[in-house]
Amino acid sequence: MDLSSEIYHALLPAFITVTLGLPVLALGAIDGIAEATASFAKLASGRLSDRSGKRKPWVLLGYGLAALSKPLFPIAQGALELMGARFADRVGKGIRGAPRDAIIADETPPEMRGRAFGLRQALDTVGALIAPIAAVGLMFLFVENIRSVFWIAAIPAALSFLLALSAVKEPTIHRDSDKPQPFFRGFRDxxxxxxxxxxxxxxxxxxxxxxxxxxxxxxxxxxxxxxxxxxxxxxxxxxxxxxxxxxxxxxxxxxxxxxxxxxxxxxxxxxxxxxxxxxxxxxxxxxxxxxxxxxxxxxxxxxxxxxxxxxxxxxxxxxxxxxxxxxxxxxxxxxxxxxxxxxxxxxxxxxxxxxxxxxxxxxxxxxxxxxxxx
Structure with a gap:
């Protein structure tokens, strides 16, 4: 998923200013609104995961929303359509983040958690490292047609959702009570x-x-x-x-x-x-x-x-x-x-x-x- 998202991220400034002909201000506004919303999505999804006693559905929702957002980028014709695509992509990332890390913590012995989270960070970074290089190569291949590159970049996102669907198992969560607690109580506790x-x-x-x-x-x-x-x-x-x-x-x-x-x-x-x-x-x-x-x-x-x-x-x-x-x-x-x-x-x-x-x-x-x- 990170490989896909980082390709979009690398080409988004050029897509906004050159392909769509929008001002640089549009880039700041679109990214700012999307990232701010993602922060709230992370906060909410973590609490909802604990409240429901489930991890995998929230992870799948996050990966699924991000994957579905990818085809919206190449068909965008203006700022509003692009903002909607970026919003869905970042909210998807926000939704999956906390439940995903909770699964890692749930399934990893305490004495190995450092290595587990280190590996997760390393794999994230591999995507971020390869993406700019892949973006440049695809731009040459498609003669700087950013929309075509965006269509290709949607493929890894779809594959990541399918992998999460088939390979991720729901961990057992030990809850203090079977009755869901009020949403904000978890933060107070x-x-x-x-x-x-x-x-x-x-x-x-x-x-x-x-x-x-x-x-x-x-x-x-x-x-x-x-x-x-x-x-x-x-x-x-x-x-x-x-x-x-x-x-x-x-x-x-x-x-x-x-x-x-x-x-x-x-x-x-x-x-x-x-x-x-x-x-x-x-x-x-x-x-x-x-x-x-x-x-x-x-x-x-x-x-x-x-x-x-x-x-x-x-x-x-x-x-x-x-x-x-x-x-x-x-x-x-x-x-x-x-x-x-x-x-x-x-x-x-x-x-x-x-x-x-x-x-x-x-x-x-x-x-x-x-x-x-x-």
């Missing part, structure tokens, strides 16, 4: 350890603005517009190379220690990117940015799985994705304003400061250990 971890995740996300700023930094250093997307390839290489090793490390030492390493790497990446070190410094900074993702995203998921009770696991994942999404949105808005007013250096220095605050807060957080039955 999250324990102190989970709430503290969510607070750290939110503060950390304020330091993690959009990867689009890596492309802007590449342009700022002097990389041409045609080559600037390669910044994301470098980013994904750093992410992919370390995602599984970082997850495996969290199975051998305290996950909090691994997460602290990840935040420290982000601080180092921001400090590197804040300086005028030329192309070598740019590549190093972007690689470090990818490395910090490997040491944080899967580790946060593993820690959520450790502290959340079984019957509130998807709710906890949904809350995690929601606070992270909101924090990243706020960080990106603030980074954009700071970039326009003070420049790239101040933006990355501010990111380093926010990451340092998250590191200090994490240092005060007690170690997370799986409770019996989790």
């Amino acid at each position: 999250l324990d102190k350890a989970t709430r503290r971890l969510l607070a750290v995740a939110f503060l950390f996300s304020l330091a993690r603005f959009s990867e689009g700023f890596l492309i802007l930094r590449a342009l700022d250093v002097g990389v041409s517009a045609a080559l600037s997307p390669l910044a994301l390839v470098v980013f994904n290489l750093g992410f992919l190379a370390l995602a599984y090793p970082a997850g495996s490390l969290s199975d051998r030492i305290a996950p909090r220690s691994v997460l602290m390493i990840g935040i420290a790497i982000l601080i180092l990446a921001d400090l590197t990117l804040s300086q005028d070190l030329g192309l070598p410094g740019l590549v190093l900074g972007i690689l470090l940015w990818g490395a910090h993702m490997a040491f944080t995203q899967g580790i946060f998921a593993r820690m959520i799985a450790d502290v959340a009770p079984n019957h509130l696991r998807a709710t906890s994942f949904g809350a995690f994705y929601f606070v992270s999404g909101v924090g990243t949105l706020l960080a990106s808005l603030a980074a954009g304003l700071l970039w326009d007013r003070e420049g790239a250096s101040a933006t990355f220095l501010a990111g380093a400061g926010a990451a340092a605050a998250a590191l200090a807060m994490l240092n005060l957080l007690g170690e997370t250990r799986p409770s019996p039955g989790r």
Whole structure:
């Protein structure tokens, strides 16, 4: 699914501005509305999964909605049709996220959760790494006919839904009561350890603005517009190379220690990117940015799985994705304003400061250990 979605994502700016002839503002509006809605979908689907005692139906709904959205892109003739397609795609992603991670946590022994989430992150990143290359190849094959490329890119999405339908099994969930609890009660019932971890995740996300700023930094250093997307390839290489090793490390030492390493790497990446070190410094900074993702995203998921009770696991994942999404949105808005007013250096220095605050807060957080039955 990620391979399919990332091909659309890579070509969407050109499709909006060249094929449809819409202003750049349309790209920001379409993506902003879609991503904001996806954050709420993640929050709701996690709670609904726990409330119903089911995981697979929500995973299938998410994959199915995303797969059905793909053919809407090549037939779109204007902003409204495209917004509908993007909305359905992102909501589908939001719906499947929390129940999918809950299945991983439900089916994986606590001592192997780091590796499991590291593998999931690595596979996600493979799709993100291959997609831009595939998009370029398909554009050459179809003589820059983006609509034709979109039709081909819909095939992996359909296959992912069929794979989820046939291969994913419904896990057994131990619930405190057979009677469904009120929707909002699950959020109120999250324990102190989970709430503290969510607070750290939110503060950390304020330091993690959009990867689009890596492309802007590449342009700022002097990389041409045609080559600037390669910044994301470098980013994904750093992410992919370390995602599984970082997850495996969290199975051998305290996950909090691994997460602290990840935040420290982000601080180092921001400090590197804040300086005028030329192309070598740019590549190093972007690689470090990818490395910090490997040491944080899967580790946060593993820690959520450790502290959340079984019957509130998807709710906890949904809350995690929601606070992270909101924090990243706020960080990106603030980074954009700071970039326009003070420049790239101040933006990355501010990111380093926010990451340092998250590191200090994490240092005060007690170690997370799986409770019996989790």
